[in-house]
Amino acid sequence: MTPEEITALLDLQELDLKLIEYETHQEALPGLLEEIDGPALSAQAIREKAEAELAVAQAQQKNVEKELVANNDNFKKLQTKQMAVRNQIEAEALQHELEALKDRADQLEETGLRWMEAAEAAAERLPELVETATAATEAAATARAALDKKTQELKRIHDEAAELQAPLVKQVPNQVLSYYKRLRGAGKAPFAAVIRKGACSGCGFQHPPQKLQEIKQAKRMMTCEQCGRIQVWREDEEETIGF
Numbered sequence: 001m002t003p004e005e006i007t008a009l010l011d012l013q014e015l016d017l018k019l020i021e022y023e024t025h026q027e028a029l030p031g032l033l034e035e036i037d038g039p040a041l042s043a044q045a046i047r048e049k050a051e052a053e054l055a056v057a058q059a060q061q062k063n064v065e066k067e068l069v070a071n072n073d074n075f076k077k078l079q080t081k082q083m084a085v086r087n088q089i090e091a092e093a094l095q096h097e098l099e100a101l102k103d104r105a106d107q108l109e110e111t112g113l114r115w116m117e118a119a120e121a122a123a124e125r126l127p128e129l130v131e132t133a134t135a136a137t138e139a140a141a142t143a144r145a146a147l148d149k150k151t152q153e154l155k156r157i158h159d160e161a162a163e164l165q166a167p168l169v170k171q172v173p174n175q176v177l178s179y180y181k182r183l184r185g186a187g188k189a190p191f192a193a194v195i196r197k198g199a200c201s202g203c204g205f206q207h208p209p210q211k212l213q214e215i216k217q218a219k220r221m222m223t224c225e226q227c228g229r230i231q232v233w234r235e236d237e238e239e240t241i242g243f
């Protein structure tokens, strides 16, 4: 590989890292959104549950009141019949019915009271739950906006890098490029590793002098025998470190 080809390969890789950052971000996005929306959704669910409880308690309270009114009407009707009883048996039967209605009224009053208390408790809890849900929803919206902004920014960098890559791709020898692409597909950057202090900068493997010489000469594509990354020699890298 010529120094120009090596430069093209390394520039290509640098741009690739930007593409990868966006790709990684895109993959993480559903999880991030879930994390953002989770607290708001659960706060809303808690609020809705409390609202539903309040509605049920109020409806039940109304039903009980209605039944109590009907029960009292029946009681009054029966009371008027008391004037017209003709014998002891009728009087006792009537008394039974009146007592049953009175028991029922007591029951209903007790039930009504319980529903009233339940409604009051739900109504008391509700404002705080509404406030919590509203705050959580607002926080989620803010976090979403920030994430959207980051996504857009990474996308912009990605698109720009993709455009800059196009001419570089043509400058890298085909064989090197296809091997590079395989490494990129498999995962861990860097895919082309610059030699630092005589070692692969990808995994730290120290090359024997003969191999270093070959990498430096770059007559053919060289790879690290430990990690398989493409090995390239850059005069300036070695000089700054004082190899």
Ligand SMILES: [Zn+2]
Residues within 6 Å of the ligand: 200, 201, 202, 203, 204, 205, 224, 225, 226, 227, 228, 229
């Ligand atoms: Zn290596």
